[in-house]
Amino acid sequence: MADVDLKSRSDTRVGGPKDGEVRFYGVHHLALNTDDMKMTVDFYVGVLGMRLVHAMKVPPGLGTGPGNRGNPPFEEVRHYFFDMGRDGLLAFFEMPKGAKERGDRNALGAMQHVSFAVSPESQARICKRLEAAKVAYDGPMEILPGIFSIYVFDPNDIRLEFSCQPGNGEGEPCIVPQVTQTKNEALAELKTLTGDRAFLDRATSGLAD
Numbered sequence: 147m148a149d150v151d152l153k154s155r156s157d158t159r160v161g162g163p164k165d166g167e168v169r170f171y172g173v174h175h176l177a178l179n180t181d182d183m184k185m186t187v188d189f190y191v192g193v194l195g196m197r198l199v200h201a202m203k204v205p206p207g208l209g210t211g212p213g214n215r216g217n218p219p220f221e222e223v224r225h226y227f228f229d230m231g232r233d234g235l236l237a238f239f240e241m242p243k244g245a246k247e248r249g250d251r252n253a254l255g256a257m258q259h260v261s262f263a264v265s266p267e268s269q270a271r272i273c274k275r276l277e278a279a280k281v282a283y284d285g286p287m288e289i290l291p292g293i294f295s296i297y298v299f300d301p302n303d304i305r306l307e308f309s310c311q312p313g314n315g316e317g318e319p320c321i322v323p324q325v326t327q328t329k330n331e332a333l334a335e336l337k338t339l340t341g342d343r344a345f346l347d348r349a350t351s352g353l354a355d
């Protein structure tokens with residue numbers, strides 16, 4: 147189904163890191179907010195089948211006062227972690243009920259949505275689990291060439307997406323090569339952003355010709 151030849155999208159970063167090169171290994175943890183941890187566990191573990199791996203409360207002194215480093219401004223809030231695959235953690239803080247208003251996912255600086263990588267078979271299983279729990283979802287629909295997604299809102303009104311690549315078969319998806327453009331393909335869009343040649347060269351330095 148995928149019409150992109152993955153092998154033709156050469157990764158310019160193959161091999162060990164070169165001098166001064168910064169390497170990213172995916173998401174370490176993504177931290178989201180709820181005001182009902184039990185409801186959240188019910189959804190992620192019970193409905194989606196995600197694994198809870200760590201349950202704790204933020205240590206005292208970090209919520210209010212000088213110890214706060216940007217974490218929720220409440221003392222000893224619950225902080226639970228789920229295994230979202232590829233060695234990444236999905237985390238939730240539990241705000242006191244009524245302490246915070248519901249967020250606007252389209253606000254600047256907000257998270258619009260998060261997409262989890264799944265196999266086609268797991269995506270179908272998630273659809274079945276959502277249907278059994280009477281949770282409405284959209285899709286599957288092709289959102290990028292060869293990539294099909296479903297969309298659903300969790301009980302906190304967080305927009306979730308589950309993306310798979312049917313053309314890639316079962317098992318772990320191969321996401322970045324699927325969407326990586328050539329220099330010229332990217333430049334077609336980037337030139338609408340600026341005509342600054344140095345910027346355009348810099349922005350496309352990680353792409354093959």
Ligand SMILES: [Fe+2]
Nearest residue numbers: 259260261307
């Ligand atoms: Fe998305």
